[in-house]
Amino acid sequence: MSDLAHSEIYQVLVRRKPDDELRLIGSVHAPTRELAMLYATWTYDEETWAELQVVRRESSRAAAFAIDPQAGAEKGVVS
Template identity: 45%
Template sequence: MSEIVNDEYILFTRIKRGDDLTHIGSLKAPSVELAKVYAKQIYDEEDWVEMHVVKQSNILPVRLPEGLLEKEGVK
């Protein structure tokens, strides 16, 4: 039996037109189709006008914080 791989997805929503997209949570799912279903089921507490799931691996970091215990020049 093969192991099911669950990818991490990030969820963004908009409560009404003109509002900014807001990150409201994350979820794990084995496919994009199931990620959409899970997002609707898990985060249905509001009447969202828009909802998007993005695979976490598709997010491109622009700036990341330094580690809390790292000092400049020491790693």
């Protein structure tokens, strides 16, 4: 069985500057969140990011609706 069979897809979100909105730049396959962060850091190293986060794809759909900067919600709280 391949390693991908035991991995999950993690969305990669970044901010260029601390006050920028989080934006989706891609995804990585990894068995754990820690490895997903490592893979994302290696894969998306073309810029120096103020922040880089990974979120399991399953979790990101619900979180996308929960984050609303217009309503005063804290920006970038995705876990």
